[in-house]
Structure formats: structure tokens, C-alpha cells
Amino acid sequence: MSGWRAVPLLSRALAGALGLLLLAAPAVAAPPGKPKPAGTVAGLPVDNALALGERMYRLGLLPSGEPMSSVVNGDVPVAGTAFSCSSCHLRAGLGSWEGGIVTLPTNGARLAIPRYWKFPNLSPEERRELKLQNPAARPAYTDETLAHLLRTGRDPSGYDMHSVMPRYDLSDPDMALLINYLRNLSVRPSPGVVGDTLRFATVIAPGVSEEDQQAMLVPLNNYVARHNQFSAGFGNRMYLGVGGNEMSGAYRKLALSVWRLSGPPETWPAQLDAFLAKEPAFALLGGIAPGEWKPIHDFCERAKLPCLFPITDLPAVSDTDWYTQYFSKGYYQEGQAAARYLHGLDDPNPTRKVLQLVQDSPEGKALAQGFRETWAELGRAAVPETLLPEGKPLALAALEELLAREKPSTVLLWTGSSAFPALAALTQGATGAFLSARLLGGQLTNLPEPVRSQVWITYPYREPKLEAKYSLYADTLLGGLKQRNPETRISTRTYALVQILRQALMDMDRHFYRDNLLDRIGMQRDQILPDYLRLSFGPGQRYASKGCFIMQVGPGPSPSLLRKSEWVIH
Amino acid sequence: MRRNPWATLLTTASLWLSGSGFLAAQAPPPYSRTLETYTVPEVVLVNQDGAKVKLKTLLDSGEPVILDFIFGTCTTICPVLSAGYANLQTKLAATPSKVHLVSVSIDPENDTPKVMRDYLKRYRAKPGWDFLTGRREDIDKVMNAFNAYIPNKMSHYPLTLIRDPKTGKWIRIYGMMSSSEFVAECRKAGIL
Numbered sequence: 043m044s045g046w047r048a049v050p051l052l053s054r055a056l057a058g059a060l061g062l063l064l065l066a067a068p069a070v071a072a073p074p075g076k077p078k079p080a081g082t083v084a085g086l087p088v089d090n091a092l093a094l095g096e097r098m099y100r101l102g103l104l105p106s107g108e109p110m111s112s113v114v115n116g117d118v119p120v121a122g123t124a125f126s127c128s129s130c131h132l133r134a135g136l137g138s139w140e141g142g143i144v145t146l147p148t149n150g151a152r153l154a155i156p157r158y159w160k161f162p163n164l165s166p167e168e169r170r171e172l173k174l175q176n177p178a179a180r181p182a183y184t185d186e187t188l189a190h191l192l193r194t195g196r197d198p199s200g201y202d203m204h205s206v207m208p209r210y211d212l213s214d215p216d217m218a219l220l221i222n223y224l225r226n227l228s229v230r231p232s233p234g235v236v237g238d239t240l241r242f243a244t245v246i247a248p249g250v251s252e253e254d255q256q257a258m259l260v261p262l263n264n265y266v267a268r269h270n271q272f273s274a275g276f277g278n279r280m281y282l283g284v285g286g287n288e289m290s291g292a293y294r295k296l297a298l299s300v301w302r303l304s305g306p307p308e309t310w311p312a313q314l315d316a317f318l319a320k321e322p323a324f325a326l327l328g329g330i331a332p333g334e335w336k337p338i339h340d341f342c343e344r345a346k347l348p349c350l351f352p353i354t355d356l357p358a359v360s361d362t363d364w365y366t367q368y369f370s371k372g373y374y375q376e377g378q379a380a381a382r383y384l385h386g387l388d389d390p391n392p393t394r395k396v397l398q399l400v401q402d403s404p405e406g407k408a409l410a411q412g413f414r415e416t417w418a419e420l421g422r423a424a425v426p427e428t429l430l431p432e433g434k435p436l437a438l439a440a441l442e443e444l445l446a447r448e449k450p451s452t453v454l455l456w457t458g459s460s461a462f463p464a465l466a467a468l469t470q471g472a473t474g475a476f477l478s479a480r481l482l483g484g485q486l487t488n489l490p491e492p493v494r495s496q497v498w499i500t501y502p503y504r505e506p507k508l509e510a511k512y513s514l515y516a517d518t519l520l521g522g523l524k525q526r527n528p529e530t531r532i533s534t535r536t537y538a539l540v541q542i543l544r545q546a547l548m549d550m551d552r553h554f555y556r557d558n559l560l561d562r563i564g565m566q567r568d569q570i571l572p573d574y575l576r577l578s579f580g581p582g583q584r585y586a587s588k589g590c591f592i593m594q595v596g597p598g599p600s601p602s603l604l605r606k607s608e609w610v611i612h
Numbered sequence: 613m614r615r616n617p618w619a620t621l622l623t624t625a626s627l628w629l630s631g632s633g634f635l636a637a638q639a640p641p642p643y644s645r646t647l648e649t650y651t652v653p654e655v656v657l658v659n660q661d662g663a664k665v666k667l668k669t670l671l672d673s674g675e676p677v678i679l680d681f682i683f684g685t686c687t688t689i690c691p692v693l694s695a696g697y698a699n700l701q702t703k704l705a706a707t708p709s710k711v712h713l714v715s716v717s718i719d720p721e722n723d724t725p726k727v728m729r730d731y732l733k734r735y736r737a738k739p740g741w742d743f744l745t746g747r748r749e750d751i752d753k754v755m756n757a758f759n760a761y762i763p764n765k766m767s768h769y770p771l772t773l774i775r776d777p778k779t780g781k782w783i784r785i786y787g788m789m790s791s792s793e794f795v796a797e798c799r800k801a802g803i804l
Contacts, residue, residue, distance in 0.1 A: 114692050116639035116790035118699045124735050125691035138687045141769035145688050205640040206692045206788060419726055420662060564685075567764040578721045580685030580765075588721040608747055611721050612658050 084218040095223025100133070102126030104216055112208035120208060130206075132581060133364075134557035135227045138565055143206060149555075150229030153183045188224070189217050231554040234324025240294040240547075240554070242266075243323040245301045245314070245338055245352075247331030257532035258330050258353055259300065261519035265540045266296045292552045299323065307337045314341045325559055328353055328539050330532070334404050339366050348556050350546075350563070351539040351586075353532055355480055356404050359411075363584070367563055369535060369574060370587040373405050373480060376500035377412025379590030379610045380454060380476045383498075385420045386612075397450045398427040399436065401457040401481075406430075409456040409478055435460035441467040452476065459485035465493045474498060479593070484529055486603075489595045498606065499593040503531075504575045505605055513572040534572035541571055575609055643787025645797070650773075650782050653753040657716070657746035660728040665744060667754065671775065676711040676803030679773040681760055682743075683719035684727045689770050692788060696772075698735040699791050700798070705738070709804050713741040716754055718765050720745045758782075774801045 083091035094105045102110050102122025110122035127148065131137050135149030146157070155165055157180045180199040183191070187198035192210050195203040212220065234241045244262060246255055301317040303310050325348035329338065339358040342349045342365040349365060355372030371378065388394055396417075400410040410427055417425065426448075430436055436457055441464040445453075454476045455461055461477075462485075468475055469492055479486055479501040489497060504512065513528070516537035520526055526533040542563060549562035564581040571577060574587035592607035652668045659665050671677050680697070682690035697713050704711055717723035723731075728743035745751070755761040760771055774783040774797060783801050798804040 114695055115788050116792075118692075118695050118791045120691075120695045120698075121736070124695055124698065129691050130688045132687065140686070140688045140766060143688050205790075206688055565687075565766060567766050576721065578719065580683070580719060580722055581687060583685055583722055611747075612662075612724055612745060 083222045084215040086219070091219055091222055092226060095219045095226075098122075098216070098220050099127045099135075099223050099227070104212075105219060110210060110212070112210045114208045115205045129581075132558075132561040132564070134553070134555045134561050135224070136553050136555075136558050136561060138561075143204065145207075147553075148224055149227045149553075150225045151553075153188060153224060154229075156181050185218075185221050185225075188221055192217065192220070228553065228555040228558065232324060232556040233322035234556075235294070235554045236322070238295055239297050241297045241299070241321065241323050242325055242327045243299040243301050243317065243321065244327050245303060245329035245331070247303045247307075247310070247329075247333075247338075248305070249332045250330050253527065254330060254530060254532055256523060257526060257530060258328050258536045260521075260523040261516070261533050261536040261540060262298060262327060264519045264521055265543075266298050270295050292548075292550070294554075298327065303331075307333070310337045311341050311344075314338070315345075318345055318347065323347065324554065325350060325556060326352070327543065328536055330354070334358075335366070339363070342366050346556060348560050350543060350559075351535065353535055356408055357585070360584075364557075364560065364582070366584065367560065368585050369538070369577070370502060371412065371585045372502075373408035373478065374412035375585070375588075376478045376480060376502055376590055377409040377414075377454075377456070378416040379412075379500050379502075379592065380498075381413045381416035381420060381422075382610050382612060383592050383607055384452060385417070385422065386610075392422070394451045395449070396425040396452045396454065397444070397448060398425055398454045398456065399441075399444075400427055400429050400454075402429045402432045405478075405481055406456040409481070410454070413454060430457060436464045438464045438467055440464070442470070445471055445473055449473075456481065458482060459488065462488070462490055465490055465497065468493050468496045472496075476500060479503075487595060487601050489601075491597065494595045494597065494601075497594065499595065499603070501591045501593040501603065502587070503573050503591075505591065506603055509572070512570070516572050531573050538569070538571040538573065538577070542566065542569060542577070639790050639793075640788035643785050643789055643793070645786075646784045648759070648782045648784045649780075650758055653750075653757045655746065655750035655753055657744040657750060657754075658725060660725050660732055660743045662725040665742070667744070670712070670714065670742075672780070673712075674777055676709065676777050676798075676801075677714060677775040678711060678798075678803075679714045679716065679758070679775070681718050681755065681758075681768070681771060682715045683717050683765060683768075684723045684731045685719070686765070686768065689768055693770055693772065694731075694735050696789060696791070696794055697741060698737060700794055701738050701741060703791070703795060704804070707804065709798075710740070711798065711803055715741070715743045716751065717743065717745040718751060718755065718762070718768060720748050720751050759784075774798065774803065776801045776803070778802060 081088065086094070097103050098110060102125065104110055104122070112120050112122070114120055130145045131148045135147060137145040137147045139145070158164070180197045180201065183198065191197050191203070192212065195207055195209050197203065244258070299321050301314065303313050326342065327350055329349060329352040331338065331352070331354055334356040335352055335354040336358045338349065338352070343363055347365060348367070350367050351369055352366065357368045357372050358366070359371050359374050384394065384396070398410050398413060400406045414424070414427070436455070445467055450473055452474050456478060458481050465475065474496050476498045479499050482499070486499065503509070513534050516534040517526065519537055519540060520533060523533065545566055546559055546562045549565065550559055561581065564579050564583065566579045568579070569577040575589065577586035578588065579586060589609040589611040591605055592610060593603040594606050596602045596604050652671045655667050657665050657667055671679065680693050682693055694715070697715070700711070701713065717728065723745045725745070728745060732741060732743055752761065758773060762768055770786070770788050772785040772789065774785070776783065783797060785797065789797065795804065
């Protein structure tokens with residue numbers, strides 16, 4: 043016990059002895075746990091200082107632009123370009139758990155309070171309320187003890203961190219910037235956490251049929267109602283002790299607003315800003331728009347507002363954007379699958395000649411882009427693309443002429459079923475065609491029988507014959523809805539969203555930071571849910587379903603789909 | 613036991629004030645080491661350049677080989693394993709040894725050749741370190757063959773396998789190694 047009590051003394055003494063070193067960076071000496079007041083940090087304006095700290099935390103780069111340097115496992119030097127704080131502690135700083143190694147939180151709120159061995163998430167006040175008295179494992183960090191920890195791995199109680207926590211070589215001004223960032227990281231709950239309620243919203247763009255709206259809203263509202271009803275009475279103690287985890291206070295009621303947009307997409311950002319200002323939401327759940335999701339995606343990036351699994355097949359495709367978590371890349375991913383599949387069939391010196399015929403619509407263009415970019419990534423030469431004016435079906439004579447002139451091995455026909463009559467041109471040669479299952483929709487099985495052996499379909503879902511048993515459970519949230527329309531997959535996707543959200547809310551615990559919600563989804567195990575063969579996650583992974591099947595349409599008037607490929611992922 | 617805070621303070625402060633104020637980190641906790649016989653499955657995987665690779669040919673070539681299991685977006689464990697690989701490559705550059713480092717993805721859905729190329733670049737990997745992905749069934753076969761199967765990539769654990777080229781046996785290392793321990797293990801396996 044006396045050893046424990048000596049610790050605060052030690053850190054105070056250390057602080058005194060080292061005050062000299064820290065004079066150069068006055069902001070570092072501010073009291074622990076308080077976000078820094080306006081002014082300067084290490085001589086820099088606050089915003090500037092935060093941006094530089096963020097770059098250290100997320101990208102491992104020093105203010106000079108050089109990589110940070112550190113040592114792991116005792117003597118293994120690492121440059122910040124390899125990994126950064128956020129690789130292990132994640133973007134919101136709440137840490138991670140992997141293979142028995144716990145990466146402790148390093149956010150402002152947690153660093154400012156003591157850490158306990160047992161029930162480490164409770165603040166001292168919550169501990170008193172719940173009458174839990176565990177000996178503290180370490181005191182709150184001061185800026186000095188934090189700097190010491192980051193350099194040496196030793197915390198203020200004398201505990202040496204596991205050797206996977208890097209020991210950083212940082213100058214005092216750089217250290218001041220990093221600590222300033224940590225002090226401000228996840229320090230106050232995000233907007234949308236109001237009293238005992240976690241507020242969400244969903245977006246409905248103009249042009250969505252009433253039936254499609256209900257297919258999303260009914261399961262979402264049913265989930266919210268059940269959550270609130272089931273948990274009533276448990277209140278704050280709802281999660282205490284679940285699976286050995288203390289989550290007291292993690293429970294919140296849920297509320298869902300519906301934000302209905304009107305007018306053209308250029309006007310949506312202003313409408314969304316107004317909705318958000320009026321009813322601050324913690325995150326968007328689902329949402330549905332007939333066209334491209336990009337205007338809403340961009341709004342979420344700008345507002346730093348998570349959007350979970352919108353019902354769209356026209357997502358914004360980006361490697362780096364953070365806030366929208368999609369089910370898949372939609373049409374883009376089908377084009378991608380065609381490229382991967384064809385590339386996989388070819389020898390190292392391919393002679394395949396490919397043409398893209400693209401309907402002039404967002405869907406057609408997304409398919410073509412997915413093919414084009416993936417084909418290039420695979421090291422293949424660009425293929426000719428022809429844009430087909432929308433509303434003007436591909437004519438038989440035009441396709442015949444094209445095939446005769448170009449003699450392609452493969453045509454990618456990114457158009458809907460209006461092109462069916464023209465497909466007869468294929469039967470005169472050996473050219474194979476690719477069509478998109480999404481674009482064909484319910485017409486898929488009406489593909490003219492004579493060309494079925496020459497047509498390949500990019501198919502983004504689980505095999506239909508296996509689907510029923512996965513989608514069955516989705517019906518549990520459909521109370522109040524007469525029937526679900528399997529073709530739109532709206533209610534099944536909403537069901538999948540709810541399953542992932544439920545887990546994420548548990549994992550988020552009481553750390554109500556928007557980035558933490560996304561971090562927790564990033565740490566979820568693979569999920570086997572309706573529609574998609576597999577949903578997989580990882581920090582920063584934003585398209586949960588990554589593959590497609592290649593199918594052919596079987597014979598007969600009500601044909602089944604014949605699977606022609608593995609799940610195409612490479 | 614009562615610690616003397618002043619003694620601790622003095623040592624700590626003097627270390628701080630000397631040089632860069634940067635302490636060498638503690639060595640990782642001890643790892644476990646066993647000798648195993650594995651049968652490499654007949655699978656074709658894809659490397660970071662998109663080239664098809666017969667795993668058996670690669671691993672059973674008689675050349676010195678080290679194998680681990682990682683994925684592109686993994687937290688904590690893979691960064692540290694990969695830092696170990698990168699560091700070993702730097703050390704080996706000064707020796708005639710031609711050790712082939714192989715990392716097999718356990719997240720084949722996300723780890724495309726492009727993701728793997730970017731990953732290797734982050735670690736400044738030199739030629740001789742290949743990152744392999746493949747069909748999920750094949751990846752499962754590889755994990756099973758090395759007694760490393762995990763149904764959930766998030767419960768991944770640190771494992772390094774060093775093949776002794778003379779006996780064809782594998783040294784199985786469970787846990788994290790420091791750079792000097794890694795080099796010592798390579799020596800013991802006769803590949804350095």
C-alpha cells in the first residue's frame with residue numbers, strides 16, 4: 043500500500059525536477075485532463091498544433107514531415123511510416139484487443155483519470171456511486187508522466203508497458219504537440235448523446251417509393267422500439283457484469299429521426315446541415331436514395347458524421363474517406379469482379395480483346411469504372427468504351443456491326459434488359475458477354491435462351507438457392523409490414539445493419555465518440571447475414587462485402603442460376 | 613515493499629537528461645518455441661504482384677524460409693511482427709544469407725495484391741519478402757496445415773515459423789521476439 047502511495051509523490055517530484063526541460067513548451071505544464079484553453083501550444087496556434095498532433099497520431103509523421111522513430115520489442119527500430127498510434131489505439135483512441143494483447147485507451151478522458159485493474163472504465167464518481175473500491179493501478183497522467191511513458195514505456199505507478207507499445211524518441215516540442223492532441227482526443231461525448239438518449243437519424247432522398255421507404259423504416263423503428271422497451275427498468279445498470287465486462291452506464295435509449303430531403307441533389311447539403319443543426323445526431327443509420335450516394339457521403343465527411351450502411355448501390359468509392367460504412371461498392375464492385383474473373387482466366391501473355399458498352403447512367407458508368415480501374419490495377423491495357431445514350435436500347439444491327447468490325451473476345455454490356463433483343467448477334471460468333479445482375483434486376487431470368495451459354499452475369503449476392511435460410515431471420519423485425527419484397531433487399535439489408543449496430547453499441551461501451559463507433563465496427567468479426575456471402579471488417583475498411591460470383595442462367599422458362607466461379611475477390 | 617521514490621527519481625531523471633532522453637524498451641515477454649513437422653498443402657496463392665505462387669514449391673525449395681500470418685489492416689500484432697521482418701531484412705542485407713520471408717494473409721477478402729503492395733511499401737520491404745493471399749478455402753488449408761487456424765481474424769495471435777533447411781522441420785515461435793532473439797533463432801535454425 044505504501045508503495046502505491048509513494049507514486050503521486052514521485053510524479054510530483056519528477057514534474058518539479060523536469061520543469062526546467064519543459065519551460066520551452068509552457069502549454070505542456072497545464073493541469074492534467076483539461077482540454078487546453080485557447081492560446082498556443084509549443085508556440086503554435088491551437089488549430090495548427092492540433093493538426094500537427096493529429097498527423098503524428100494518425101500518420102506517424104513529425105511536424106518536420108520526417109517519420110517518427112520508435113523501438114518495439116526491446117530493440118526493433120520502427121519508422122512512423124510503418125505504423126502509427128492509431129494503428130493500435132485506433133482513431134478515437136479507445137484501443138483494441140487482439141490475440142490476448144490489450145491496447146489500452148489513450149484518449150483525453152481516460153488519461154485524465156486513474157486506471158483500475160478491475161472495471162477500468164468507471165470514473166471515480168461512478169465508482170463511488172456503485173461502491174466499487176479497487177486499488178488503483180495507476181494515477182491520472184500529468185503531461186510529465188505521459189511524456190515519460192511515451193519515451194520509456196513506464197507508467198507513473200512504475201509498471202512497464204508490454205514491449206509492443208513502442209518507445210518513442212521525441213523532442214520536447216514534438217512531445218508537447220502529441221500530448222496536446224491526446225488531451226483533446228475523445229474527451230467529450232460527441233453530439234447526439236443527449237441525456238439518457240442516443241439520437242440517430244436516417245435520410246430519405248426524393249423519388250423513393252413509399253413501399254421502399256417502409257421496407258427500411260419499419261425494421262429500424264421496430265428495432266429502436268424493442269431496444270427501448272426491453273431495456274426499460276434496467277436503466278443505468280443494464281450492462282453491469284455482462285460477460286465479465288463492466289458496462290454500467292453504457293445503456294442509452296435510442297431515438298431515430300427521419301430526415302426527408304427534397305429537390306435536386308445540389309440542394310441536399312444545405313438541407314442536411316439544417317437538419318443536423320436542429321436535431322444533432324450521433325450517426326446516420328441506413329438511409330435510402332435512388333441515385334448516387336455521393337452528396338450525402340460528402341456531407342458526412344464534412345460534418346464528421348458516421349453513416350452506417352446506407353441502402354445504395356451507388357456509393358462513393360474511396361480508399362481514404364472515413365465516415366460512411368457501406369455494405370459493398372455496389373455496381374462498381376460488379377465491374378471489378380468481371381475484371382478479376384477475366385484476368386484470372388488469362389495466361390501471362392493474354393490476347394483477350396475486351397470492349398465495354400456502357401449505358402449512359404450512373405449505374406452503367408459505375409460498372410465501367412469498376413472494370414476499368416481494376417483492369418489497370420491488374421496491369422492490363424485499357425479497353426475501348428462506347429457510351430450508349432440512355433433510353434435508346436442497343437440495336438441488334440449495331441451490335442452485329444460492332445462484333446463483325448472489332449471481333450472482341452468479350453463484350454461487357456453494362457445495360458439493362460432493353461439490350462436482350464440485340465444479344466442475338468452473339469450467336470453468330472464466339473464472343474462472350476458480361477451483364478450485371480443488379481442492372482437486369484427481375485429480368486435476369488428472362489435472358490433469351492439461345493444466348494445463355496454465351497452470357498456471364500456478375501452477381502453480388504449469395505447463391506439464391508441458399509439465401510432463404512439467411513434471410514428468414516430478417517422477418518423478425520418486420521412486424522407491421524405486410525410482406526417483404528425480396529428483390530429490393532431493403533428490409534434484409536436493414537436487418538443486417540441492425541445486427542451490426544447492436545454489436546457496435548455494446549462494444550462502444552460508454553465511450554460515445556463518433557469515431558469510436560466506426561472503430562468498433564472495424565474490430566467486428568466477419569458476419570454471415572442476409573444477401574451478401576460474407577461481411578468483413580477492419581480498421582478503415584469501408585466496404586464490408588468484397589466479392590461477387592460469376593453466374594450463368596440455366597435452361598428453361600424459370601431457370602436457376604448456375605455458379606461459374608468461386609467468390610471472386612482477387 | 614516500500615520503494616524509495618527519490619532513488620527512482622534520480623535514476624530516471626539522470627537517464628532522461630542524458631543523451632536523447634530515450635530509453636531502450638524492455639524485451640518482450642518470453643516466447644515459446646517448439647519443433648514441428650508440417651505438410652505444406654498443395655495450394656496456389658497470389659503474391660503482391662498478382663503472380664500465382666505454388667506454396668509448396670516456395671516453402672519446400674530447400675532455401676531458408678520464414679513464415680508468418682498477418683493482414684493489411686490488423687492492429688497491434690501484425691505491425692509488430694512486420695517490424696520484426698523489416699528489421700531482419702536490414703540485418704540480413706549485410707550477410708550472404710538469402711532468407712525468404714513469407715507473410716500469408718488471413719484476411720483474403722480485403723488483402724488484394726494492391727493492398728499487400730502498399731503494406732510492404734510501408735514497411736520498406738526489400739525483395740525477398742512476399743505477402744500472399746488467395747481463396748479463403750486455400751488460406752484456411754494453410755492455417756490448418758500449420759496448426760494456426762483461427763475462425764475470426766480478430767483473435768489472431770503472434771506466430772513465426774522458421775524452416776530448418778537441413779531437416780525440413782519447422783521451429784514454431786509463439787509470441788514476440790526482439791531483434792537479437794530473432795537473429796539468434798535464425799542462427800539456431802542454421803539459416804544465418
